[in-house]
Amino acid sequence: xxxxxxxxxxxxxxxxxxxxxxxxxxxxxxxxxxxxxxxxxxxxxxxxxxxxxxxxxxxxxxxxxxxxxxxxxxxxxxxxxxxxxxxxxxxxxxxxxxxxxxxxxxxxxxxxxxxxxxxxxxxxxxxxxxxxxxxxxxxxxxxxxxxxxxxxxxxxxxxxxxxxxxxxxxxxxxxxxxxxxxxxxxxxxxxxxxxxxxxxxxxxxxxxxxxxxxxxxxxxxxxxxxxxxxxxxxxx
Amino acid sequence: xxxxxxxxxxxxxxxxxxxxxxxxxxxxxxxxxxxxxxxxxxxxxxxxxxxxxxxxxxxxxxxxxxxxxxxxxxxxxxxxxxxxxxxxxxxxxxxxxxxxxxxxxxxxxxxxxxxxxxxxxxxxxxxxxxxxxxxxxxxxxxxxxxxxxxxxxxxxxxxxxxxxxxxxxxxxxxxxxxxxxxxxxxxxxxxxxxxxxxxxxxxxxxxxxxxxxxxxxxxxxxxxxxxxxxxxxxxxxxxxxxxxxxxxxxxxxxxxxxxxxxxxxxxxxxxxxxxxxxxxxxxxxxxxxx
Numbered sequence: 262x263x264x265x266x267x268x269x270x271x272x273x274x275x276x277x278x279x280x281x282x283x284x285x286x287x288x289x290x291x292x293x294x295x296x297x298x299x300x301x302x303x304x305x306x307x308x309x310x311x312x313x314x315x316x317x318x319x320x321x322x323x324x325x326x327x328x329x330x331x332x333x334x335x336x337x338x339x340x341x342x343x344x345x346x347x348x349x350x351x352x353x354x355x356x357x358x359x360x361x362x363x364x365x366x367x368x369x370x371x372x373x374x375x376x377x378x379x380x381x382x383x384x385x386x387x388x389x390x391x392x393x394x395x396x397x398x399x400x401x402x403x404x405x406x407x408x409x410x411x412x413x414x415x416x417x418x419x420x421x422x423x424x425x426x427x428x429x430x431x432x433x434x435x436x437x438x439x440x441x442x443x444x445x446x447x448x449x450x451x452x453x454x455x456x457x458x459x460x461x462x463x464x465x466x467x468x469x470x471x472x473x474x475x476x477x478x479x480x481x482x483x484x485x486x487x488x489x490x491x492x493x494x495x496x497x
Numbered sequence: 498x499x500x501x502x503x504x505x506x507x508x509x510x511x512x513x514x515x516x517x518x519x520x521x522x523x524x525x526x527x528x529x530x531x532x533x534x535x536x537x538x539x540x541x542x543x544x545x546x547x548x549x550x551x552x553x554x555x556x557x558x559x560x561x562x563x564x565x566x567x568x569x570x571x572x573x574x575x576x577x578x579x580x581x582x583x584x585x586x587x588x589x590x591x592x593x594x595x596x597x598x599x600x601x602x603x604x605x606x607x608x609x610x611x612x613x614x615x616x617x618x619x620x621x622x623x624x625x626x627x628x629x630x631x632x633x634x635x636x637x638x639x640x641x642x643x644x645x646x647x648x649x650x651x652x653x654x655x656x657x658x659x660x661x662x663x664x665x666x667x668x669x670x671x672x673x674x675x676x677x678x679x680x681x682x683x684x685x686x687x688x689x690x691x692x693x694x695x696x697x698x699x700x701x702x703x704x705x706x707x708x709x710x711x712x713x714x715x716x717x718x719x720x721x722x723x724x725x726x727x728x729x730x731x732x733x734x735x736x737x738x739x740x741x742x743x744x745x746x747x748x749x750x751x752x753x754x755x756x757x758x759x760x761x762x763x764x765x766x767x768x769x770x771x772x773x774x775x776x777x778x779x780x781x782x783x784x785x786x787x
Contacts (some may be wrong), residue, residue: 314764336677348672350665361665364658365677477743 262324264289264449265310265417270318272288272309279305283471284316286466292443292450294460295483296494297470303453304345305471307419310451311342322417337365341415347406349435351395355386358394358405362412372412379408382438400431407435411442418442420452424459432456434462447450457494461485469494502631504747510636511705511719512743513643517698518713518720519727519735520650521691522603526729528667528687531591535598537717539575539692540699541710543568548617548708551737557620561700565693572692576685639701644785646697647736650690654732663687684736715760719746720763722763724769729782735774742766 263286273279279302285291297303309316312332320328327335341362350358359379380387381427383404389397394405403423410418423439424432440463441471443450454460461467467484469477479485484490490496514679518536523535543564550560557719575598583594621634654660666673668681673680699713706712723742742763749758776782 313671313674333677333679336675342675342677344672348669348675350668350672352668353661353665357661360658360659361673361678362661362676364665409676468713 263287264323265451266321268319269315270309270320272305272314272316279473280309281334283475285468285475287449287451288447289446291376291466292452292464292466294464295453295470296457296467301470302473303470304421307342307453310419311340321369334488339416340419341410341413342419343406343410343421347402349394349402349406353394354391355394355397356390358409359412362409375412379411381471383408400427403427403435415448418448418450420450422453423455424454439463499630504751505744506632507636508744509740510639512740514702514716514735515719515723516739517643517646517694518716519723520722520732521694522720523729523732523735524687524691526603527683534595535602536691536695537713538599538602538663540695541713543696544605544699544708548615551618557618561657565696568696569689570692572689573685576688603710610708613742615708616746617708626742635704642697642701643665645717718760718763723764725767725778729778730781731759731779734777734779
C-alpha cells in the first residue's frame with residue numbers, strides 16, 4: 262500500500278480552484294516527483310497535502326484520511342514540508358531552527374543524536390550553528406530547511422523546489438544528500454521541481470502537472486522517454 | 498546632588514514598571530502586530546483582585562502569586578474567547594475590540610470597587626533599606642522584582658523549548674505550523690504571559706499612584722512611549738526604553754517643566770519617535786518595494 266495516496270484532489274485559493282481532480286501516490290520508501298511549468302499547481306498541491314488551504318477529495322497518509330486535519334496535526338503524523346521560500350526562521354540561530362523542527366518530539370537524547378546526524382550530512386551547518394539563519398547563504402538556508410524537516414523524524418518529506426535560486430554545484434550536493442537520506446533513513450519523498458532533469462534523476466515515479474491536472478505519469482524511465490515530456494521539460 | 502540621585506533612582510523604579518508593561522505590549526505586538534490598548538486596564542483589574550485578597554486577610558505574597566496566576570489564566574481565556582474570533586479581521590475592528598476591552602475593564606472595576614481612591618500596600622518596609630538616603634524600600638524592591646521578572650522571561654524565551662516555539666510563532670506562523678506547533682495556543686500563552694507581567698507592574702505601581710480604575714492610564718502611556726523608543730518589535734529595546742523613560746520623566750519633571758506636566762514627556766517622546774525614527778532605537782526598519 263502506498264504511504265501517501267491522493268485521489269481526485271481539488272484545491273485552491275479563495276474562490277478559484279487551481280487543482281482539478283489530481284490523483285497520485287507516493288510509495289513507502291519511494292521518491293515521487295511532480296513536474297510542471299510555472300503556475301501548473303505544484304506548490305498548491307504540496308500545500309493541499311499539508312492542509313494549508315481549502316481542499317476537496319481524498320488524501321490518505323498511511324491508510325488514514327488526513328484531508329480534514331489541521332496543518333500542525335498533519336505535521337505531527339510525520340509529514341515534514343519544506344515550503345516554497347524555505348520557511349526559515351530568519352532571526353533564530355541555525356541550531357534553534359533545527360531544534361524547532363524537533364518541537365513535537367519528547368525523546369531528548371534522540372533529538373541530540375539527530376542533530377549530530379544532520380550535521381554529518383551538512384557539515385556547513387555545524388560551522389554556522391550559532392549564526393542567525395538570516396545571515397546564511399541561499400544554499401545553506403536550503404540545507405537548513407531540509408535539516409529542519411528531518412529533525413521531525415518524518416516518514417514523508419515534502420520538498421518544494423529545493424533547487425530554486427541555487428548554484429548548480431550546491432543543487433547537486435543537496436540532491437545527492439537527499440538520495441542518501443532516502444536510502445539510509447527510509448524517508449519517502451514527494452518532490453516538486455521545475456528542473457525536470459534533476460528530479461527525474463532522483464525519483465522513481467513522476468507525474469507531469471499541467472494547469473492543475475495530471476497529463477502524464479509513470480516510472481521515471483517511462484516519463485523521461487516520453488516524446489512530449491522530453492521536448493517540453495527536458496529541452497532536447 | 499542627593500536630590501538628583503534620588504530622582505534618578507526613583508525614575509529607575511518606575512522605569513522598571515514601565516519596562517514590564519512595555520514588554521507586555523511588545524510580546525503581543527511581536528506575534529500579532531497589534532497594540533493591546535487594554536493591557537493597562539487588565540493590569541489595573543488584576544491589582545484590584547490582589548487588593549480584595551489582601552483585604553480579605555490573605556498574606557501579601559500569597560495574594561501576589563495568586564493574582565499573577567489568575568491573570569495568566571484570564572489572559573489565555575481572553576485571547577481564546579474574545580481575540581481569536583477577530584484574529585483575521587481588519588485592523589480597525591481589532592482596535593475596536595481592544596478599546597472595548599479597555600472600557601469594559603475600567604467600568605466593571607468602577608462598578609464593583611467604586612471610583613474612590615484606595616491605598617495599596619507595599620510589601621517592603623517603610624524605612625529605607627540599609628539606612629540609605631537615596632531610594633525608598635519600595636523603589637528598591639520594585640527594581641528587584643522587575644529585574645527578576647525580566648530575567649525570568651529572558652531565560653524562558655532563550656532556553657526552553659516552549660519559549661523557542663513562541664519566538665518561532667512570532668516570526669513565522671506558517672512555518673511553525675509545518676513543524677507541528679499549535680500556533681493558536683502559543684498566541685494565547687503570549688496573552689497569558691503579558692497579562693501576568695502586567696499584573697506585576699500594576700501591583701508594584703499601585704502603592705505609588707494609588708489604586709483607582711484610571712490608575713494605569715498614565716502608566717500605559719509611558720509604557721507605550723518606552724516601547725516606541727526602544728523599538729516596538731524589540732523586547733530588549735522596550736525594557737531599556739522603559740528605564741530611560743522613567744528616569745527622563747523624573748528628571749524633566751523635577752528640573753525642567755514641573756511634576757504637573759510630566760505626562761507630556763511621554764506624549765512628546767511618542768510623537769518625536771514616530772516623526773523622526775519610527776523604528777525606535779533597536780526596532781526593525783521596514784522597507785517595502787512598490
